[in-house]
Amino acid sequence: MNATDRLTELFMRFPGIGPKQARRFVYYLLREHSHYKEQLIKALEELKSTGKQCEKCYRYFGDKSFNSDMKMCDICADENRDLGTFMIVEKELDLDAVEKTGSYNGLYFILGGVIPPLTEKPSELIRIRELTSRIHKEIELNTLKEIIFALPVTDYGDTTKEYVEKTINQIVGIKDIKISHLARGLSSGLELEYVDRDTFKSALERRD
Ligand SMILES: [Zn+2]
CATH class of the missing domain: 1.10.8.420 (RecR Domain 1)
Structure with missing residues (x-):
């Protein structure tokens, strides 16, 4: 060739x-x-x-300033952020979009995909093991206060949300942690990747 x-x-x-x-x-x-x-x-x-992958949020990023001792990205390593909250997003572009709004100060977890309805082995399509292990660790350290779901408002996003919620609800101690979802209704089918500042801010403030 x-x-x-x-x-x-x-x-x-x-x-x-x-x-x-x-x-x-x-x-x-x-x-x-x-x-x-x-x-x-x-x-x-x-x-x-x-090019590296953060060991905490699993985002891929190319950055010379990456601290290889910490094996974390600049967001996860930033002590000025709200370390007790993390947002579950599908992909890096969603994280970038939320960061651009400047309205969120917590951490993230990149799921790495969404699940089509009726999938037989959903655990192979997203980072569910990595997510549960992070939650286990944070519960042990008593640092976690809230998990915010920010998955796409689509059939795939809803299937994923249901599966992830069901899975994490089985974790011992999760009852003391607030599980919330970005408010919908502003625009159904809205992709986080293209969200503007005001829409995101309102969806975050009205999360339930
Ligand atoms: Zn990170």
């Missing part, structure tokens, strides 16, 4: 990218002068060596 076909295949693995778009990217790269390509190669190499 030549480089053009190989690159097309690699681009097709990107979320939402089909064969035509992948081909378009390759032609774009062929046209671009070598300086751009060098920058791209350099950035990819840097991402390869500095």
